[in-house]
Amino acid sequence: MRANDGDDDRARRQLSPEETRRRVDASLRRRYRSEQLFRLYGLGSVCLGVVFLLVLFGTIIGSGYSAFRQGFVRLDVHFDADLIDPDGGRDLDVLSAADYSLLVKAALRELVPEVASRAEKRELNGLVSSGAVFELRDTVMADAQILGQTRSLWLPLSGDVDLWIKARSAGKSGEDMGGKLSANQRAWLERLQADDRIELRFNRTFFTSGDSREPELAGIWGATKGSFFMLLVTLLLSFPLGVAAAIYLEEFARRSWWVDIVEVNINNLAAVPSIVFGLLGLAVFINFFGLPRSAPLVGGLVLTLMTLPVVIIASRAAIKAVPPSVREAALGIGASQMQMVFHHVLPLALPGMLTGAIIGMARALGESAPLLMIGMVAFIVDVPGGPMSPSTALPVQIYLWADSPERAFVARTSAAIMVLLAFLLVMNASAVWLRSRFERRW
Amino acid sequence: MLIMDKAQDVVAPPADTVPAAAVPADAQRLASDTVGDVTAKDAVICVRGGNVFYGDTHALINVSLDIGRNEVIALIGPSGCGKSTFLRCLNRMNDTIESARVKGDFRLDGQDMYARDTDVVMLRARVGMVFQKPNPFPKSIYENVAYGARIHGLAANRAELDDIVYGSLERAGLVDEVKDRLDDPGTGLSGGQQQRLCIARTIAVNPEVILMDEPCSALDPIATARIEDLIDELSEKYAIAIVTHSMQQAARVSNRTAYFHLGRIIEVGPTDKIFTNPAHKLTEDYVTGRFG
Numbered sequence: 001m002r003a004n005d006g007d008d009d010r011a012r013r014q015l016s017p018e019e020t021r022r023r024v025d026a027s028l029r030r031r032y033r034s035e036q037l038f039r040l041y042g043l044g045s046v047c048l049g050v051v052f053l054l055v056l057f058g059t060i061i062g063s064g065y066s067a068f069r070q071g072f073v074r075l076d077v078h079f080d081a082d083l084i085d086p087d088g089g090r091d092l093d094v095l096s097a098a099d100y101s102l103l104v105k106a107a108l109r110e111l112v113p114e115v116a117s118r119a120e121k122r123e124l125n126g127l128v129s130s131g132a133v134f135e136l137r138d139t140v141m142a143d144a145q146i147l148g149q150t151r152s153l154w155l156p157l158s159g160d161v162d163l164w165i166k167a168r169s170a171g172k173s174g175e176d177m178g179g180k181l182s183a184n185q186r187a188w189l190e191r192l193q194a195d196d197r198i199e200l201r202f203n204r205t206f207f208t209s210g211d212s213r214e215p216e217l218a219g220i221w222g223a224t225k226g227s228f229f230m231l232l233v234t235l236l237l238s239f240p241l242g243v244a245a246a247i248y249l250e251e252f253a254r255r256s257w258w259v260d261i262v263e264v265n266i267n268n269l270a271a272v273p274s275i276v277f278g279l280l281g282l283a284v285f286i287n288f289f290g291l292p293r294s295a296p297l298v299g300g301l302v303l304t305l306m307t308l309p310v311v312i313i314a315s316r317a318a319i320k321a322v323p324p325s326v327r328e329a330a331l332g333i334g335a336s337q338m339q340m341v342f343h344h345v346l347p348l349a350l351p352g353m354l355t356g357a358i359i360g361m362a363r364a365l366g367e368s369a370p371l372l373m374i375g376m377v378a379f380i381v382d383v384p385g386g387p388m389s390p391s392t393a394l395p396v397q398i399y400l401w402a403d404s405p406e407r408a409f410v411a412r413t414s415a416a417i418m419v420l421l422a423f424l425l426v427m428n429a430s431a432v433w434l435r436s437r438f439e440r441r442w
Numbered sequence: 443m444l445i446m447d448k449a450q451d452v453v454a455p456p457a458d459t460v461p462a463a464a465v466p467a468d469a470q471r472l473a474s475d476t477v478g479d480v481t482a483k484d485a486v487i488c489v490r491g492g493n494v495f496y497g498d499t500h501a502l503i504n505v506s507l508d509i510g511r512n513e514v515i516a517l518i519g520p521s522g523c524g525k526s527t528f529l530r531c532l533n534r535m536n537d538t539i540e541s542a543r544v545k546g547d548f549r550l551d552g553q554d555m556y557a558r559d560t561d562v563v564m565l566r567a568r569v570g571m572v573f574q575k576p577n578p579f580p581k582s583i584y585e586n587v588a589y590g591a592r593i594h595g596l597a598a599n600r601a602e603l604d605d606i607v608y609g610s611l612e613r614a615g616l617v618d619e620v621k622d623r624l625d626d627p628g629t630g631l632s633g634g635q636q637q638r639l640c641i642a643r644t645i646a647v648n649p650e651v652i653l654m655d656e657p658c659s660a661l662d663p664i665a666t667a668r669i670e671d672l673i674d675e676l677s678e679k680y681a682i683a684i685v686t687h688s689m690q691q692a693a694r695v696s697n698r699t700a701y702f703h704l705g706r707i708i709e710v711g712p713t714d715k716i717f718t719n720p721a722h723k724l725t726e727d728y729v730t731g732r733f734g
């Protein structure tokens with residue numbers, strides 16, 4: 001029927017200008033409405049994200065900030081030369097082997113002379129952290145001249161006392177927080193406080209020492225260094241390897257079945273659960289190659305396996321994004337394939353590659369599951385000296401503390417999370433900075 | 443490497459089995475479907491029976507053409523007829539396209555371009571190319587021009603390199619505009635300047651042939667006129683093959699013209715003859731604007 005319609009009919013069916021405008025008008029309103037709706041959705045999801053982020057930061061900072069301060073007591077310690085160095089030889093071995101807890105006990109007794117029974121003495125001595133003796137020892141070892149003198153020193157209080165003081169200074173009753181403190185202890189502490197001998201000071205230990213069973217002695221530095229060595233190994237291995245693999249696959253490999261297989265495998269590896277890499281690392285690096293357990297080197301190797309696919313994929317995307325005109329220009333004046341890649345493609349792809357690598361590293365930094373498999377979950381007090389010494393990592397440390405029964409570890413867990421987040425922020429900021437630094441416009 | 447392997451795909455007779463004298467007779471047969479004289483006296487490039495396949499697409503069918511020294515040959519024809527494909531065969535840029543296969547006899551100064559022992563880097567240094575879209579490197583103007591000389595080791599020291607860069611910019615008619623800002627990025631120039639920079643970059647390695655693939659299609663008329671003047675000057679020293687969509691441009695700059703149609707060269711001849719008195723019906727239709 002239509003086919004029989006003449007051209008005249010068809011012309012008559014055409015819309016009049018007024019009708020066209022009316023229809024466009026109607027469709028325009030529809031378009032604007034859906035646009036507005038979409039914008040609202042977008043805004044809503046962004047707001048939701050921000051709210052979650054604020055809640056996260058709020059709870060972590062709220063429960064963790066108190067770990068950055070620690071209760072100290074000022075004691076007048078008499079460095080009794082007869083107790084510490086009876087021979088007077090100032091031999092370092094003798095100095096380090098002496099029983100410094102006697103000094104602490106003596107100083108406490110001076111402040112609270114009325115304690116008599118053994119039980120009361122134990123209660124009194126329990127106020128001060130067992131770590132105080134190390135501080136005294138270090139003081140003497142650093143300067144033996146101090147022997148025979150009396151010094152007024154700030155020594156850390158034990159974990160429970162610390163909690164009680166923090167609760168009191170925050171205006172809470174302190175009763176419930178200090179449930180573990182005896183009535184005697186509370187009375188003594190109140191007296192010491194009245195004497196201005198108790199203070200909340202910056203918790204340096206938290207940033208300078210390794211893990212400990214005593215919350216007031218536990219620090220993040222061991223785990224931080226472990227994480228640092230691990231990331232160093234990961235970066236040094238995964239970036240060059242990943243970039244080289246990406247360049248080979250993008251620029252040199254000819255399409256063939258085995259390149260396809262490699263490609264599929266790389267994409268699949270990027271999606272493999274990280275704990276599987278831990279098992280692989282255990283089987284290969286520790287059981288087969290006999291590398292030590294708990295070493296950041298092994299952790300770094302495992303994280304390299306995990307990060308490599310991410311780096312390769314990001315690097316390939318960055319190489320693909322280099323405009324073909326640049327390649328043609330280079331080849332057109334007689335650059336070899338190699339020169340084209342290294343003089344032109346690589347410099348242009350580098351920002352993207354770096355971003356990919358840093359994001360991969362950030363993921364590796366937060367990874368704990370594979371590290372559990374290779375023994376980095378062990379309780380390690382010493383701060384690692386290098387990639388071969390046993391150590392733990394920040395996320396594993398967080399896991400260990402979160403699992404500890406002592407209440408004082410609750411705040412420290414959150415504080416450790418803050419340190420980890422700060423690390424991540426620094427890494428991401430450096431990714432942004434590197435990007436803008438190397439980015440060239442063309 | 444990729445490029446070197448490619449040469450093996452090409453079935454070209456080894457250079458020594460085809461006597462030079464046999465080529466023209468052979469050529470007459472191969473080029474029988476082309477109207478006009480495909481040969482040029484003192485030919486620097488000599489193509490006989492060239493075929494290009496992109497996968498199953500037969501993009502260039504049995505083409506034969508010579509390019510003489512000091513001549514400017516214009517390649518014209520409707521879009522998709524294989525002009526770029528032909529041009530890219532002459533410096534083996536098709537090697538970079540994985541699906542492309544090239545067959546036939548392509549010679550530069552009598553030497554088989556696709557022979558196993560031909561170095562593609564050397565070939566591209568001798569046959570330079572200017573692309574449709576200006577594509578300076580995202581580097582300084584100086585580095586753009588110096589790059590070719592650097593990678594080919596043409597300059598022994600900085601002074602020689604400076605000479606090459608200034609000389610090339612001079613010949614490309616760009617030196618007055620950029621001599622005070624050689625360290626500025628080449629990508630910051632105007633389109634026409636960028637294209638002249640690309641020409642300077644190409645002539646900095648002293649090629650024998652310059653291939654230009656629609657070098658003015660992205661430029662305004664004034665920039666185009668400058669490039670056309672430049673082509674005129676360059677033709678004294680180089681053989682130039684230029685693809686163009688503008689008949690006026692072909693008429694202005696070229697001595698000879700080849701008309702491409704659906705992968706074949708339909709007609710070759712002196713430019714004025716092609717435009718005023720074409721022999722083939724298809725050529726006539728195209729140059730009179732009846733189609734294309």
Ligand SMILES: Nc1ncnc2c1ncn2[C@@H]1O[C@H](COP(=O)(O)OP(=O)(O)O)[C@@H](O)[C@H]1O
Nearest residue numbers: 496499501520521522523524525526527528539
């Ligand atoms: N990289 C490629 N892959 C597949 N086909 C191509 C490719 N480049 C060109 N072709 C095809 O080859 C034919 C000739 O193209 P081209 O030489 O670019 O034409 P022209 O430059 O004359 O416009 C066209 O049909 C085009 O579709």
Ligand SMILES: [Mg+2]
Nearest residue numbers: 525526527655
């Ligand atoms: Mg083209």
